[in-house]
Amino acid sequence: MKLIRNIMITAISALALSLIWIFASTNDLAETEGVTLIRFGHGAAETNERHLAVMHFKELVEEKSNGSxxxxxxxAEQLGSEAEMIESVTFNDLQMVAASAFSQYDQRISVFELPYLFDSYEEAWSTLDGEIGEKVAEPFLEDNLRIVGYFENGFRHVTSNVPIEKPEDLQGIKIRTPEFPLSISTFQALGANPTPMAFGELYMALQQGTVDAQENPVANAYSSKFQEVQQYLNLTAHQYMPLPVAISEEFWQTLSESDQELIKESTLETAQFHRDLLRENEESMIAELKADGMQIIEPDLEPFQAETEEVYESFKRQFGEEMVNSILEEVQ
Known part of the structure; x- marks a missing residue:
């Protein structure tokens, strides 16, 4: 046991030293070449569309700034978990991050995850890129986080071993959800038994029957090969989830107005690049899942929407009606 602990300590120390070396190297680069350096972290693998989007952002910024x-x-979480990377941005140790875990600083950003809030991608994008998206982002400035745009996580759907065609089909189903209060309350309202667990444990849990079902965007189900352990992809579209992109406010204030505008424009352009890429790939992913034997269920969503109305009332009681109503008005 002592040997294992020593090995773990050595590994952690090696990681810390490697990160110090990485940051020292990039600092030297910035100083010797007289450039402004942005360190941008995210949690997805290099094969994921999120990484392709961040690399697109890199290309845009470097080209538009002529390398300055x-x-x-x-x-791939090289600098820690999503929560840890966001915290690093609050300290300006990391300048930018694309992540989902912002509700740890202000839960009102979860308003975009209310069930069946948006009927289409276009509705979601219009709301996020408009005054509502800016208003929801404002409180994060108190934590040195300036949200400059919203990448895509997309609509979430249920996979299962029984078809989910109506809310009653979810009664008693043990379904894995992330540890997001709105995800849990949504499936409680639908009569399921939400069971939070780490995503890395999910495939095994489905395989062993520890949980009966799970819910995620199609891309996550596809990349994790859930068709090997689940028979049905039920297009419930029960939640839309954006992926906020934040920059350190301390760092932002060191930039010229023209550089601020350049970064803002590049973020918005990249956000749409990411959205279009995911949407285009989602269609082919569903086709491949179907070809692999997964049955695709397209339920009538109105009964699901009716069953989850109580989630709205709970959210309003917790955070006030003004914000929720303003978003509903914007969408309508």
């Missing part, structure tokens, strides 16, 4: 701004990208 350089972007160093750290994928």
């Amino acid at each position: 701004i350089q972007v160093q990208v750290y994928p």
